Amino acid sequence: MEETFHYLTLGVIFAVVAIFLLLAANFQSIRLALISVSAAPAVICGVILALLVSGTTLNLQSFMGAITALGVSVANSILLVTFAESHRRNSDASSAEAAVFGGRTRLRPILMTSIAMIAGMIPMALAFGEGAHQTVPLGRAVIGGLAASTLATLLILPAVFSAVQDHAHRSSASLDVTDEQSP
Numbered sequence: 001m002e003e004t005f006h007y008l009t010l011g012v013i014f015a016v017v018a019i020f021l022l023l024a025a026n027f028q029s030i031r032l033a034l035i036s037v038s039a040a041p042a043v044i045c046g047v048i049l050a051l052l053v054s055g056t057t058l059n060l061q062s063f064m065g066a067i068t069a070l071g072v073s074v075a076n077s078i079l080l081v082t083f084a085e086s087h088r089r090n091s092d093a094s095s096a097e098a099a100v101f102g103g104r105t106r107l108r109p110i111l112m113t114s115i116a117m118i119a120g121m122i123p124m125a126l127a128f129g130e131g132a133h134q135t136v137p138l139g140r141a142v143i144g145g146l147a148a149s150t151l152a153t154l155l156i157l158p159a160v161f162s163a164v165q166d167h168a169h170r171s172s173a174s175l176d177v178t179d180e181q182s183p
Helices: 002-027 030-054 060-090 095-105 107-125 132-164
Strands: none
Touching: 002 030, 002 060, 030 060, 030 132, 060 095, 060 107, 060 132, 095 107, 095 132, 107 132
């Protein structure tokens, strides 16, 4: 059992690393990738808290729920970071103003995504139906992870964006070696 837990933990770590690498390539910025995955600890804390409060065990289903919540959380983070960075680069706004702009303009889509996912997981978390008790840990992990990450994305992520991007240049170097417009 301990060996299985070890492999599942490695799976979550590899998922975070893979997401980070893909984001670094997509944004062409390690800073923005780090900002986007900064909500990941909130997901893990939310999953653990939800499982502890509900008395649910940590197993394969709950790890699958954690990875699912991590994916939705990072998608929400990307949404906020993309809008904030775009506003910061295309206007004379400071990083703090851009972070507030990103949070304000993307508040409704982030809440809609999270609430829809949580609402969809409630029947699974409550074990409605025959044989549904097998997927209870998945539903509870997703609900806990998304609840915590939504709060972190809306409250903490703008502060992280503001602090990290405070002294960043308006135009950043491209990771593409053939980009002629890169400084």
